[in-house]
Amino acid sequence: MENRKKLPKALLNRYKLLRRTKSEKVVFTFAFIAFFIYASLIILPILYLFIMASFASADAYGDYLYLRTTNPNYTIFNIQLSNNFKNYLYIFNMEISPDGNTYHLGDMLFNSLWFCIISSTGGVLMSAFTGYVIAKYKFKGRNLIYSIVIFCMTIPIIGTTGSMLKLVSEGGLNIINTPWFVILTSLGGFGFNFMVLHAFFKNVSWSYVEAVLIDGGGHFTAFFKVVLPQATSSIITLIILALIGTYNDYTTPILYLRSYPTIASGIYELSNDLTKYFEPTGTFAVLLVSIVPIVTLFAIFSDKVMKNFSIGGLKG
Amino acid sequence: MVKTDNPKKVTLKDKIANRVYKRQHKVFEYNHSTGTVLNRKKTAIFIITMLAIPVINWLVFWLYINIQSIGLAFLDARTKQFTWDNFKYFWDQLTLAGGSGILFIALKNTLIYFGSTVLIVLPISLVISYFLYKKIAGYKIFRVIFYLPAIISGMALVAAYKELIGPGNLWDMFLHLFGKSVPQKGYLNDAHSATVVILIYTIFTSFTSNVLLFSGAMARVPTEVLESAKLEGCSPFRELIELIFPLIWPTFATQLVFTMTGIFTASGPLLLFNPPDGSTTISYWIFTSVYGPNGNGAAENAYNLVSAAGLCFTLAGLPIILGVRKLTDKIDPVEY
Numbered sequence: 001m002e003n004r005k006k007l008p009k010a011l012l013n014r015y016k017l018l019r020r021t022k023s024e025k026v027v028f029t030f031a032f033i034a035f036f037i038y039a040s041l042i043i044l045p046i047l048y049l050f051i052m053a054s055f056a057s058a059d060a061y062g063d064y065l066y067l068r069t070t071n072p073n074y075t076i077f078n079i080q081l082s083n084n085f086k087n088y089l090y091i092f093n094m095e096i097s098p099d100g101n102t103y104h105l106g107d108m109l110f111n112s113l114w115f116c117i118i119s120s121t122g123g124v125l126m127s128a129f130t131g132y133v134i135a136k137y138k139f140k141g142r143n144l145i146y147s148i149v150i151f152c153m154t155i156p157i158i159g160t161t162g163s164m165l166k167l168v169s170e171g172g173l174n175i176i177n178t179p180w181f182v183i184l185t186s187l188g189g190f191g192f193n194f195m196v197l198h199a200f201f202k203n204v205s206w207s208y209v210e211a212v213l214i215d216g217g218g219h220f221t222a223f224f225k226v227v228l229p230q231a232t233s234s235i236i237t238l239i240i241l242a243l244i245g246t247y248n249d250y251t252t253p254i255l256y257l258r259s260y261p262t263i264a265s266g267i268y269e270l271s272n273d274l275t276k277y278f279e280p281t282g283t284f285a286v287l288l289v290s291i292v293p294i295v296t297l298f299a300i301f302s303d304k305v306m307k308n309f310s311i312g313g314l315k316g
Numbered sequence: 317m318v319k320t321d322n323p324k325k326v327t328l329k330d331k332i333a334n335r336v337y338k339r340q341h342k343v344f345e346y347n348h349s350t351g352t353v354l355n356r357k358k359t360a361i362f363i364i365t366m367l368a369i370p371v372i373n374w375l376v377f378w379l380y381i382n383i384q385s386i387g388l389a390f391l392d393a394r395t396k397q398f399t400w401d402n403f404k405y406f407w408d409q410l411t412l413a414g415g416s417g418i419l420f421i422a423l424k425n426t427l428i429y430f431g432s433t434v435l436i437v438l439p440i441s442l443v444i445s446y447f448l449y450k451k452i453a454g455y456k457i458f459r460v461i462f463y464l465p466a467i468i469s470g471m472a473l474v475a476a477y478k479e480l481i482g483p484g485n486l487w488d489m490f491l492h493l494f495g496k497s498v499p500q501k502g503y504l505n506d507a508h509s510a511t512v513v514i515l516i517y518t519i520f521t522s523f524t525s526n527v528l529l530f531s532g533a534m535a536r537v538p539t540e541v542l543e544s545a546k547l548e549g550c551s552p553f554r555e556l557i558e559l560i561f562p563l564i565w566p567t568f569a570t571q572l573v574f575t576m577t578g579i580f581t582a583s584g585p586l587l588l589f590n591p592p593d594g595s596t597t598i599s600y601w602i603f604t605s606v607y608g609p610n611g612n613g614a615a616e617n618a619y620n621l622v623s624a625a626g627l628c629f630t631l632a633g634l635p636i637i638l639g640v641r642k643l644t645d646k647i648d649p650v651e652y
Contacts, residue, residue: 023551024551024552027552027553028447028450028452028453028552031447031452032452032453032454035444035447035452035454035458038462039457039458039461039462041520042461042462042464042465043461043464044476044480044486045472045473045476045477045480046468046472046476048476048479048480048486049472049475049476052475052476052479067484068482068483068484068485071484074484126369126370126373127370129366129367129369129370130366130367130370132366133362133363133366133367137359137362137363139360139363145367145371148374152378153577154573154577154637154638154641155577155630155633155634155637156577156578156581156630156633157382157385157626157630158580158581158598158602158625158626158627158629158630158633159385159602159622159623159624159625159626159627159629159630160381160382160385160623160626161602161603161606161622162385162388162602162605162606162614162618162619162620162622162623163381163382163384163385163388163619163623164377164381165606165614165619166384166388166619167376167377167380167381167384184373184376184377185373185377187369187370187373188370188373188374188377188378189367189369189370189371189373189374190370190374218358218362219358219359219362220362220365223362223366244466244467247469248468248469248470248471250471251587251603254607255606255607264469264471267469267471268471268588271471271475283475284475287469287471287472287475288472290469290471290472291467291468291469291472294467294468294469295464295467295468298467302460302463306459306460306463306528
């Protein structure tokens with residue numbers, strides 16, 4: 001009986017505690033309005049791309065550019081849009097020639113695919129290797145490696161692009177403009193990914209490894225079959241984040257992989273290639289279509305990424 | 317000697333057993349309490365195998381690159397002889413009369429971008445994170461939308477943004493309400509206005525990961541602390557500044573130190589905006605120097621000039637970054 005009486009009062013107190021006061025409500029209302037405006041401003045460029053991609057023709061876009069600068073009464077609301085999606089077909093006809101050869105959508109898609117997969121998984125996997133060994137094994141040089149990692153992360157050395165180009169070009173490793181550039185440079189195991197996975201493995205109990213060793217298994221078995229699967233969640237999150245970065249990266253391909261244009265570098269070349277017939281409406285359509293794969297990927301994994309994101313280590 | 321991080325304390329018995337094992341087998345380590353026998357050789361092979369590729373990668377693509385970069389800074393591109401000319405060029409471009417040197421302009425603009433990150437992006441990220449953490453209406457959808465600029469290609473966003481701020485477009489229409497208008501030649505053809513619009517774009521799209529990190533840290537703040545503060549009549553502002561901020565200080569300090577590392581590399585997506593020279597930043601100057609005009613190849617001495625400038629900026633940044641790190645370390649985090 002006593003409990004019955006106490007429960008509603010406790011709930012009431014809790015409700016009072018969680019309920020927002022009047023002044024809080026005002027603050028939160030203003031914040032909501034600000035959030036709504038900011039969110040709308042983020043969505044607006046995407047909607048605008050859609051409008052730009054819906055021009056009836058390149059000529060219509062040209063007229064629009066001319067009229068909007070010469071006629072003060074001419075605004076965005078005066079433009080005539082196409083009611084079909086023919087501009088989107090331009091993506092299938094898009095071609096670029098960054099190195100003299102012609103590349104089409106298929107080539108760029110294929111290049112994007114392997115570039116993204118190798119760059120993102122290579123780095124994360126290597127970081128898992130280094131993170132695990134440095135977190136769980138004591139050996140000479142362990143602390144030195146850890147200190148170097150921290151030093152490299154805190155002190156960024158500026159202006160090494162020239163040196164990098166010299167190293168990978170002819171006379172150096174001669175891997176520029178080859179898939180080897182992506183493979184070899186992506187195999188770094190230190191940096192942000194290392195910090196995250198090192199923190200994760202530090203918290204994994206050594207008993208798992210011991211159990212494997214007692215059963216006659218080796219260190220590789222313990223790592224790949226027992227410890228690594230426990231880090232799947234963190235690893236997937238890191239790979240997704242890396243994938244987003246590499247998919248949108250256009251500077252690496254235009255500097256180091258001219259003969260392997262990706263979707264991102266292809267669009268960059270396309271919008272800068274003034275020697276060719278410039279198809280602006282088609283380019284807007286391509287830009288819009290190009291964001292679909294990565295937004296889809298993020299939509300699938302957004303919950304995982306959002307939940308796992310926290311500093312000092314992604315939660316496992 | 318190869319050892320392992322064993323959570324259980326190694327007893328004297330273990331140590332004796334280890335020594336006996338080592339004498340008998342020379343290659344084994346034995347943990348008496350758990351019964352684990354570690355083969356020293358196999359453990360060493362495992363460690364070397366796991367570390368070999370990343371360490372070689374670091375030696376080649378970090379250490380060698382940096383050593384070579386220092387070498388390039390002191391090298392004449394044509395004669396391949398030692399020279400101070402690259403540093404002279406750096407100094408001249410930094411101190412040219414009237415601040416017209418390209419490196420002075422680049423440095424000034426870089427510091428503007430950097431200042432905006434420290435003074436605008438970080439504090440606003442903190443406020444946004446607070447309201448998301450306090451579950452403002454629609455917080456789940458806001459959290460995803462606010463992260464979109466990190467996902468959507470910069471090319472797509474910049475293309476739309478450039479259009480939106482053009483003459484006769486939405487921004488122009490908005491300005492007409494106040495009797496003003498966008499200049500006929502647009503904002504991006506003038507160095508000063510180009511820097512302003514690129515800076516606004518950069519700030520606008522920079523909250524993404526900061527918000528996620530800060531709201532992640534806030535999620536770990538004990539609710540009891542906030543509840544008792546609320547009973548005392550604590551306002552949202554005081555709650556954020558006096559309670560939450562000290563509790564998430566380690567996260568904020570880490571972000572601050574990482575932001576400081578960008579003191580001489582802060583920039584916006586200038587390559588996509590293609591602004592006039594007066595809007596350049598250090599990063600953009602480095603890129604355009606090695607990429608060459610429209611990607612047509614760098615000048616003969618471009619690598620050397622870039623390396624010399626990079627070396628000077630790195631050395632200038634070193635004490636600043638270390639100083640901020642030391643300062644943030646001095647503030648003890650609140651234990652909870």
